[in-house]
Amino acid sequence: MSDSLVDRKLPPVTEIGAAAMVAVALGVIFNAAYLPKHAPTAVAIAILVVAAALEATNLFLVSRIESFAWARFKQVAGWFLVAYAVIAGMIEYAFVYDHTHGAVLVVMTSMLFVFMLAPPLLVGFTVARFEHTS
Amino acid sequence: MSAVAADAPIAQPFEIVPRKALPLVALVLLGVVVAIARDARWGLVFCHVVGGGLWTAIDLFVGFIVGPILRSLSVPARIEFTKRLMPKMLVIMPTIVTMTLAAGFQLARQDGFLDTSNPRHAWVVASFCVVGVMAVIALAYLGPANVAVLFELRKPQPDPLVVQTLMRRFVYTAGITGVMQVATLVIMTRLVS
Numbered sequence: 001m002s003d004s005l006v007d008r009k010l011p012p013v014t015e016i017g018a019a020a021m022v023a024v025a026l027g028v029i030f031n032a033a034y035l036p037k038h039a040p041t042a043v044a045i046a047i048l049v050v051a052a053a054l055e056a057t058n059l060f061l062v063s064r065i066e067s068f069a070w071a072r073f074k075q076v077a078g079w080f081l082v083a084y085a086v087i088a089g090m091i092e093y094a095f096v097y098d099h100t101h102g103a104v105l106v107v108m109t110s111m112l113f114v115f116m117l118a119p120p121l122l123v124g125f126t127v128a129r130f131e132h133t134s
Numbered sequence: 135m136s137a138v139a140a141d142a143p144i145a146q147p148f149e150i151v152p153r154k155a156l157p158l159v160a161l162v163l164l165g166v167v168v169a170i171a172r173d174a175r176w177g178l179v180f181c182h183v184v185g186g187g188l189w190t191a192i193d194l195f196v197g198f199i200v201g202p203i204l205r206s207l208s209v210p211a212r213i214e215f216t217k218r219l220m221p222k223m224l225v226i227m228p229t230i231v232t233m234t235l236a237a238g239f240q241l242a243r244q245d246g247f248l249d250t251s252n253p254r255h256a257w258v259v260a261s262f263c264v265v266g267v268m269a270v271i272a273l274a275y276l277g278p279a280n281v282a283v284l285f286e287l288r289k290p291q292p293d294p295l296v297v298q299t300l301m302r303r304f305v306y307t308a309g310i311t312g313v314m315q316v317a318t319l320v321i322m323t324r325l326v327s
Contacts, residue, residue, distance in 0.1 A: 004295040018274035025266030033259045034250060076281065087232060090163070094170060094236060098243060119273045126278035127285045130296050 005130045011061040016054055017122040023051035024115045031108060044107045051114045055121075062125055069131030077124030081116070088116040148217055150284045155225045162229055166236050175244070178237045185234035186322070190315045192227070197312020201305040209294050212301060217287050220280050227272070235265065247325070254325055261321045268314045271307050279303040 027047035031039045062068075095108055169177030200219075204212055238261075242248050247258045283300040286292045 004293050006293075006295045006299050014274060014278070018270055021270045021274055022266075025270060029259065029262045029266055032248070032262055033255075037250065072285075076285075083228075086163075087228075090167065090232065090236065093167070094239065097170065098240075119277065122274055123278045123281050126282040130282055130286055130293070 005132070008129065010065060010129055013058055013061055013125045014122060016058045016061070017118050017125075020051050020054035020058065020114065021118050023047055023054060024111050024118070027051065027111045028108070031104060038102075038104050041103050041107065044104075048107055048110050048114070051111065055114050055117055058118075058121060062121065067133045069128040069133050072131045073124040073128035076127045077120040080120035080123050084116045084119055088112050147288065148221070150221055150224070150281070150288070152221050152225055155222075159225060159229045162233055166233050169237060170240050173240075173244070178241050178244070181233045181237035182241055185230045185237065186318075188230045189227075189234050190318060192230075193308070193311045193315045196223075197308040197310075197315075201308050201312075204301065205305055209298065213287060213292065213297060216283060216297075216301065220284050224280060224284075231272075257321055257325045261318065261325070264314050264317050264321065268311050271310055271314075275303055276307040276311070279307070 027044055030047060031044055033039070062073075091112055092109060095105060095112075100108060165177070166181050168174070169181055204215065207215065242258050246252050247254050249255060279300045283297055283304070286296050286300065
């Protein structure tokens with residue numbers, strides 16, 4: 001039997017994370033395609049709920065992994081969260097600067113929050129899955 | 135000792151994120167914020183054209199030139215190359231992507247391309263779609279693989295199987311983003327024609 005961690009069976013965190021990002025991208029494109037008018041809010045909220053549900057599922061799946069290199073996960077995901085908070089802050093600044101307001105701003109900000117969480121989780125998971133815990 | 139460990143080269147310590155480059159990154163991002171805040175046309179065009187040109191050229195070069203070369207190298211050669219390339223890519227790519235997209239969105243707003251009544255609006259939406267695909271590939275697959283391979287290479291005895299698996303992901307996704315960049319070139323030249 002190989003010692004390599006490549007063969008380790010883990011939940012499909014990368015795939016679900018990619019699906020969450022696809023949902024966020026669809027939501028942003030959907031909203032942006034209607035500018036400067038407002039996109040139908042119900043559709044935008046439905047896309048946001050799907051993205052948030054996928055992200056929550058991913059967080060739950062990662063939290064359930066046994067023998068996981070949590071210290072490494074927290075180190076990598078933490079620094080990436082800092083970097084993505086800066087990027088998300090710049091994007092939020094652009095939304096406000098461009099006079100986005102009301103329901104559109106709430107939906108876009110919520111999507112931005114979901115987007116901000118996805119890359120740190122995926123990078124942290126990908127690094128930690130190849131770390132030996134013992 | 136396992137077969138994996140016996141074949142593995144001994145790793146040398148190196149920086150995953152080149153800290154010396156971070157002040158330059160901060161300076162570039164500050165420049166983008168100032169250009170947006172001042173609605174400075176030249177600053178926005180500069181950020182978008184320079185950032186976009188670099189982004190497209192690097193993606194095409196890595197996807198179609200570096201990728202196939204990497205595939206043909208031996209594992210130790212791939213490891214040596216990766217240790218030098220990936221830390222730089224980790225700093226360069228997010229910076230030029232942020233620079234390009236932030237400035238591009240403001241230019242599209244200034245030029246009225248975001249307005250649904252504009253005849254070129256569809257091309258802007260098409261560019262959003264291309265960027266969306268590239269963002270998902272880069273953030274979900276390419277970026278995590280880059281970081282993970284660097285952590286693996288810092289271990290006293292990197293696992294060649296892990297390095298190969300992650301590098302394969304890098305080579306294929308870089309190829310896909312290269313193809314998407316061709317679509318970007320078509321859309322952007324169509325927008326300004």
